Amino acid sequence: MITSTEQIQTTHFAVTARGLSKTYGRGETAVAALKGIDISFPAGKFTAIMGPSGSGKSTLMHCLAGLDTATSGTIHLGGTELTGLSDKLLTQLRRDRIGFVFQAFNLVPTLTAEDNITLPVALAGGTVDKEWFTFITTTLGLTERLAHKPHELSGGQQQRVAVARALLTRPQVVFGDEPTGNLDSRAGAEVLGMLRRSSREMGQSIIMVTHDPVAAAYADRVVLMSDGELVGELANPTAESVMAALATLGA
Numbered sequence: 001m002i003t004s005t006e007q008i009q010t011t012h013f014a015v016t017a018r019g020l021s022k023t024y025g026r027g028e029t030a031v032a033a034l035k036g037i038d039i040s041f042p043a044g045k046f047t048a049i050m051g052p053s054g055s056g057k058s059t060l061m062h063c064l065a066g067l068d069t070a071t072s073g074t075i076h077l078g079g080t081e082l083t084g085l086s087d088k089l090l091t092q093l094r095r096d097r098i099g100f101v102f103q104a105f106n107l108v109p110t111l112t113a114e115d116n117i118t119l120p121v122a123l124a125g126g127t128v129d130k131e132w133f134t135f136i137t138t139t140l141g142l143t144e145r146l147a148h149k150p151h152e153l154s155g156g157q158q159q160r161v162a163v164a165r166a167l168l169t170r171p172q173v174v175f176g177d178e179p180t181g182n183l184d185s186r187a188g189a190e191v192l193g194m195l196r197r198s199s200r201e202m203g204q205s206i207i208m209v210t211h212d213p214v215a216a217a218y219a220d221r222v223v224l225m226s227d228g229e230l231v232g233e234l235a236n237p238t239a240e241s242v243m244a245a246l247a248t249l250g251a
């Protein structure tokens with residue numbers, strides 16, 4: 001049931017930020033990393049965040065994902081306002097409603113691929129939806145690799161395990177932080193293709209920070225940052241259109 005106007009405005013977006021500012025430090029050494037960002041990420045879409053180094057991409061992602069707190073402004077995850085939640089509730093919300101895929105695969109070396117994928121559900125005391133597990137691991141081409149430990153897998157396979165782990169809880173949004181940064185271009189293309197499929201075929205909302213125009217071209221939309229501000233966006237990006245847009249920012 002819709003209980004407030006705020007929910008009506010925010011639920012068809014996976015994530016919404018209003019007037020988001022983040023300043024590191026104080027006084028003369030203060031750095032304004034985000035300067036009043038207004039942005040909405042539509043549910044079910046794959047968005048890439050790009051911009052020159054130091055433009056505030058990581059800070060924005062960390063604030064949106066509840067890993068860092070903003071100095072001012074509001075963030076909604078679906079109908080839930082993140083700003084002002086206690087650390088305990090934020091931790092719970094990250095666990096239950098957000099998936100992460102980092103540059104480092106962050107797999108537990110002693111566990112099989114299958115156990116790595118189900119670990120967050122196990123830690124949360126939940127039960128694995130077996131059909132969904134099979135669907136995800138089949139889609140990601142991991143069926144033959146489930147009994148392997150991370151060191152027996154290629155980098156691309158390890159990152160696909162990390163993607164499966166992120167998708168298993170059916171999170172409201174998956175955040176990717178340079179998810180192909182440690183992969184060669186072929187393995188990177190595989191992982192990005194899988195992320196795009198999970199958005200198109202499973203309706204997964206994805207927000208990815210990358211500096212790679214080829215990676216960004218897998219997204220439905222690219223938003224461009226410069227010096228803590230949003231300075232533009234591209235729909236249906238190609239590597240060429242992204243590179244041209246970045247060139248105008250001096251990246």
Ligand code: ADP
Nearest residue numbers: 024031033051052053054055056057058059060
């Ligand atoms: P990007 O991800 O686009 O490279 P960041 O979000 O990492 O940009 O950084 C934005 C700005 O905030 C930069 O000027 C950076 O030096 C500064 N910054 C980031 N993290 C910190 C921090 N923990 N302490 C102080 N300054 C920081």
